Amino acid sequence: GKTTLATNLAVYLKALCEDLPVTIVSFDNHFSVDNMFAIGPRRGASVAGLLRNADPAELVHLGEYGVQYLASERHLPPPDDDPLRLRSLLAQSRLGGIFIIDTRPVIDYFTHNALAAADLLIVPIKDRPSLVNAPAILDLFVAAGGNPEHAWLLPSLIDARLKLRNDIGM
Numbered sequence: 545g546k547t548t549l550a551t552n553l554a555v556y557l558k559a560l561c562e563d564l565p566v567t568i569v570s571f572d573n574h575f576s577v578d579n580m581f582a583i584g585p586r587r588g589a590s591v592a593g594l595l596r597n598a599d600p601a602e603l604v605h606l607g608e609y610g611v612q613y614l615a616s617e618r619h620l621p622p623p624d625d626d627p628l629r630l631r632s633l634l635a636q637s638r639l640g641g642i643f644i645i646d647t648r649p650v651i652d653y654f655t656h657n658a659l660a661a662a663d664l665l666i667v668p669i670k671d672r673p674s675l676v677n678a679p680a681i682l683d684l685f686v687a688a689g690g691n692p693e694h695a696w697l698l699p700s701l702i703d704a705r706l707k708l709r710n711d712i713g714m
Contacts, residue, residue: 545668545700547576550646553666554581554611557642565641567604567612569594571654575616577646581607582615590615594633595623601638622653627688630657651684660688665695 547570554568569591570577582605589603591614604612623629634643645658659665665685669675675697682695 545670545698546649547572547574547646549666549668549698549700550644551577551580554642554644555609558610562610565612565639566610566644567600567614567639567641568644568646569600569614570616570646571620571658572646572648573616573618573620577613578616581605581609581611581613583607588615590617592617592620595620595629597633599637599639600634600643604639620654625653627653627656628660631661631688634661651680656684656688659685659690662690663694665690666698667696668698668700670699670701 550568550570554566557564558566568577568581571591587605589598589605591603593603594600594614600614603614605615607613630645643661645661647655647658659681662685665681667674667678667681669678678697682692685695686692
């Protein structure tokens with residue numbers, strides 16, 4: 545549900561305020577963001593350029609619904625071991641508005657960087673494993689300087705019988 549949430553949030557925010565720049569990037573290699581927003585054939589810059597110190601404002605493509613996006617990459621190796629790289633790059637960027645990051649389904653270099661750069665964290669919860677993993681994601685977000693009050697769990701396709709412990713459920 546991460547990509548569905550991220551893409552729909554981008555379109556919704558753009559519809560709320562057409563003058564607000566909304567940019568979405570995916571660190572996953574499934575190209576769903578590209579397929580949803582691309583107008584015409586893929587061209588030039590991608591998310592790989594973002595990690596090579598290029599200004600995100602120079603990498604974005606204007607896409608469907610007025611949403612800007614950074615094209616995905618099939619093979620995206622980590623450029624270093626700095627978990628704050630993305631935060632630093634975005635802070636120095638000329639890119640304004642809202643920047644939505646769709647992460648991979650694993651906690652890796654790119655997820656660490658996304659968590660460190662985030663002002664708001666939305667974690668879709670669809671089953672017991674995603675609920676069990678949520679505290680680890682929250683811990684990483686807080687450890688990177690995130691405000692725990694800016695971390696939201698978003699139930700999605702939840703079975704009401706789901707229990708984390710005997711007294712904690714949905």
